Amino acid sequence: MKLIQVEELTKNFRQAVKSPGLAGAVKHLFTQSYREKLAVDRISFSIEEGEAVAYVGPNGAGKSTTIKMLTGILTPTTGSIVVDGLVPYQQRTRNAKTIGAVFGQRSQLWYDIPIIESFSLIKDIYEVPSDVYKRNMDRFTEMLGLAEFLNLPTRKLSLGQRMRADLAAALLHNPKIIYLDEPTIGLDISVKVKIRQFIKELNKEQGTTIVLTTHDLEDIEDICRRLIIIDHGRILYDGSLQAVKDSFARERTFHVQLKEEAPQLAHIIRQHPEMILEEQQGRQLSIRFDRLRFTAGEILALVMQYGEIIDFRIDEPRIEQVIRKLYDGELELNQQLMGAYNR
Ligand SMILES: Nc1ncnc2c1ncn2[C@@H]1O[C@H](COP(=O)(O)OP(=O)(O)O)[C@@H](O)[C@H]1O
Ligand SMILES: [Mg+2]
Missing domain, CATH: 3.30.70 (Alpha-Beta Plaits)
Incomplete structure (x- = not known):
């Protein structure tokens, strides 16, 4: 069985549109009008245990919406998701034990308490055995250079420090899968390199399955063999990174x-x-x-x-240039290329 199985997944956001002012508020009581946004439109894919998959696309493509459905934060409008035998939005707590998630835009850590205390709380919430906790803390502290800010609260951290802390926090319970939504956004190059190296090792050595969305296409060359490209909620390409390079680069x-x-x-x-x-x-x-x-x-x-x-x-040319052209419609991906990916 596949570790992640997504079929015909759709998310349609339905938002009430209000007219401004009191008159608008009163009117709103009687005549609701809605704006619809089809953020994810009948996508299907599956991911095997141990894969490292880059999920890329321009702004507003539907990447974060997909990740939120995979993690159980959002409920799909239609379609199905099964992750390690669970339906994430129905079995959120059990699913949470299998997965880790890092959102570049928002920290998962408590704002006001020292990082080390946050870690300790996570240990209790996820029932991480003490020896596992200690081993992971030692490893993460060393690989991510956490020692210098473990005693500071999240609010005092730089963006790069916060991201490293978030990454460690998401992995303390040894999840099978880690979802990373723009984990390197806004970071300087030295921190990016450190984080990339860490994720790569996690995949190679622990066999952790990686689903990575990013704007920084250098991230994917380093970490992922497989590429899924999404735009306007539809999958444009799902196949090997190398096949794209061979054809277009x-x-x-x-x-x-x-x-x-x-x-x-x-x-x-x-x-x-x-x-x-x-x-x-x-x-x-x-x-x-x-x-x-x-x-x-x-x-x-x-x-x-x-x-x-x-x-x-x-x-070789950077995959960055190739994918930009794909977004801009300058290159057309064909079925043959999609088929070139045989696992
Ligand atoms: N909660 C929401 N309500 C309404 N529209 C949303 C919501 N979240 C995202 N969208 C819209 O759905 C589309 C996809 O968003 P998102 O998944 O965040 O894209 P990406 O992560 O690829 O940049 C965008 O047009 C966005 O404005
Ligand atoms: Mg996003």
């Missing part, structure tokens, strides 16, 4: 450092109809090419004809 950039300047080489690349000289600074060159047109070996051989190589590196 064919460009490679060859960066090379030569022993001496090689003006002739630069000239040849500039003249070449299928190569682009990205950058040249003295003995450094960057050459862009299509990996289906040339192999890296061919580029290397060409460069070696004109100069002695001291160092080189080949860059």
Whole structure:
């Protein structure tokens, strides 16, 4: 059985619209009018134990609404969700023992009490055995660098500290699944890297299933093999990250450092109809090419004809650029690509 099974899941928000002022309030008593928002529209997917899945899409796509239904915070309008044999919105308490959740926009910790006290309360609420608690606290403190602020209340923490504390809190009871809704939003790069590393290890070493929504597409390259793209409440793509890259990210950039300047080489690349000289600074060159047109070996051989190589590196395009184009409708995903994902 799949760990997470979602079928034809829909969430339609229905909000009463009020006219302003007293007249509006009185009128409201008699004639209710509603505004509807179809936030999630008949989505289906399933996730196996141990997978790390990136759930991405532009603002307002329906990501957080999906996560809230998965965690049991929201009740679906129609469709079904089963998580580890439970229906989250009907069995919230039991479901809570299986899952952890981190919402980048809002802390789950008590505002006014020291972090360490919050952790201790969570230990009691979730009935975490003392040895498990101690082991996890030691590990999290070390990996996430919690020691310096364990005695401070949440309200005194920086955003990066708060996020690390929230992450630890969500994992104290060793959940099978962790839902992370924009866990790196607004963080500086050093904290992001730390959090990514932590999540990655959690998945690799503990086998914890990860569902990650993020705006920061660098997060997903680091952590996830599978990608689900949602827009306007509909799933646009569900498949491997690599398949998307292979199809849409064919460009490679060859960066090379030569022993001496090689003006002739630069000239040849500039003249070449299928190569682009990205950058040249003295003995450094960057050459862009299509990996289906040339192999890296061919580029290397060409460069070696004109100069002695001291160092080189080949860059792939960032998935960031590819997915932006998908959102903007510049690329069309086809069924074949979806089918390329075989598990
Ligand atoms: N409680 C709510 N009431 C009404 N509309 C909502 C509510 N929550 C979210 N929405 C709307 O549903 C859509 C999806 O929101 P959300 O799931 O938060 O998107 P995302 O997390 O992908 O940015 C948006 O148009 C949002 O304005
Ligand atoms: Mg959101």
